[in-house]
Structure formats: C-alpha cells, structure tokens
Amino acid sequence: MPNVTSLVAVSIIFSTLFANNFGLLNYLLSVVGLDPVEWLNRTWGIQTAVSAMVVWRWAGYNSIIYLAGLQSIPSVLYEAARIDGASTLQTFFRITVPMLRPVILFTVITSTIGGMQLFTEPQVLVGNNGGAGGGGLTIVLYLYREAFINNYFGYGAAVGWGMFILIAVFSIVNWRIVQHRADK
Numbered sequence: 001m002p003n004v005t006s007l008v009a010v011s012i013i014f015s016t017l018f019a020n021n022f023g024l025l026n027y028l029l030s031v032v033g034l035d036p037v038e039w040l041n042r043t044w045g046i047q048t049a050v051s052a053m054v055v056w057r058w059a060g061y062n063s064i065i066y067l068a069g070l071q072s073i074p075s076v077l078y079e080a081a082r083i084d085g086a087s088t089l090q091t092f093f094r095i096t097v098p099m100l101r102p103v104i105l106f107t108v109i110t111s112t113i114g115g116m117q118l119f120t121e122p123q124v125l126v127g128n129n130g131g132a133g134g135g136g137l138t139i140v141l142y143l144y145r146e147a148f149i150n151n152y153f154g155y156g157a158a159v160g161w162g163m164f165i166l167i168a169v170f171s172i173v174n175w176r177i178v179q180h181r182a183d184k
Contacts (some may be wrong), residue, residue, distance in 0.1 A: 003061045010053060011124035015040070018049040018125075043135030046126055050136055053121045058114065062107050069103030070096070105178040112170050116163060119144065139163050 002010070017024045018039040026036035039045035073096065081091045097104075122136035128145050130137025137145075143163065147156020 001060065002057045005057075007057075007120040008124055010057060011121050014049055014053045014056075014121075015125050018045065018052075040126060041132045043131075043133040046122070046131045046133075046135035049125060050118070050122050053125070054115065054118065057121075058111065062111070065103060065107055066100070069100045073099045101178055105175060108174050108178070109171050112174060113167050116140075116167050116170070139166075 119140040126136040
C-alpha cells in the first residue's frame with residue numbers, strides 16, 4: 001500500500017501527524033503529560049518526519065524483494081545444515097545471507113539512489129527552502145530551488161551532474177563491497 005500511494009498524499013498525511021500544534025504525535029504526547037514538540041520548526045524534527053515518511057514508503061517494497069529472495073533459496077540447503085548440526089545463527093550467516101547477496105546489493109543500491117533523490121516528501125512537508133534551518137533540504141530540492149526558483153539553470157545543472165557522480169560512486173562502492181565479501 002505505501003508504495004502505490006501518491007507521494008503528495010503521504011506527505012500531507014505525515015504533515016498532519018507531525019503538525020506543530022494539533023498533530024497526532026503532539027496529541028499523544030499531551031495524553032502522556034508531555035509538552036508538545038514543534039516538529040516542523042526544528043531541524044531534527046523535520047529530519048525525523050522525512051525519515052519516517054521514507055521508511056514507511058519503502059519498507060513494504062524492500063520487504064517484498066527480500067521475501068522473494070528468501071523464497072528462491074532451496075530448502076535442501078537448510079535441511080542439509082540441520083542434519084549437519086548447524087545452529088540457527090550459523091544457518092543464517094552461512095546460507096541465508098550469502099544466498100541473499102544479490103538481493104541485498106539490489107536493495108542497498110536502489111535505497112541509496114532513492115535516498116539521494118528525495119524531493120516530493122520534503123518539498124510538500126516544509127516547502128522549497130527545506131524548512132527551519134534547512135533540515136529538509138535534500139540534493140534534489142536544492143537543485144530545484146537553485147535552478148527553477150532562483151533561475152540559476154547552469155548551477156542547477158552542475159548540481160545535477162554532481163548528484164549523478166555521487167550516486168555512481170556510492171553504487172560502485174556498494175557493489176564492490178558486496179562483491180568483495182562474496183569472493184571470500
């Protein structure tokens with residue numbers, strides 16, 4: 001459900017959850033006897049709200065990918081490990097994790113790319129400037145602000161190329177780490 005829901009709708013729902021005065025989280029804090037928190041007026045609050053949105057949005061997608069990966073592991077391997085006397089922990093680290101390496105690589109790389117391309121969530125939640133203290137200012141939101149609001153198109157294009165290089169470097173590093181561990 002989270003993966004097919006509109007990003008704008010998700011952002012609006014989370015803005016009502018994290019609203020400074022009448023949000024659901026502040027209501028729950030008041031029920032417990034705590035003072036309300038200005039979630040969207042503090043850098044850490046904005047980052048918490050955006051992080052919660054991203055985790056909620058991608059947890060289901062990644063869970064389905066991992067479930068498919070787990071189902072592709074032959075049960076014969078687990079039976080052989082059980083017969084050989086392997087513990088559950090040994091089975092997990094010597095069978096499950098090595099067999100899931102391609103799935104782990106895929107989810108790490110796509111999550112890294114998705115994390116670096118966040119735009120809609122912080123833009124709808126706190127606006128084009130990234131909110132108080134720039135707590136919600138992501139690379140893409142910064143690119144958008146510089147190119148399309150401040151009309152610095154060349155600078156915006158340079159930021160886009162920088163983001164491309166950064167994503168490529170992170171992807172290559174993630175791929176090398178997983179491949180290096182697979183060779184051992």
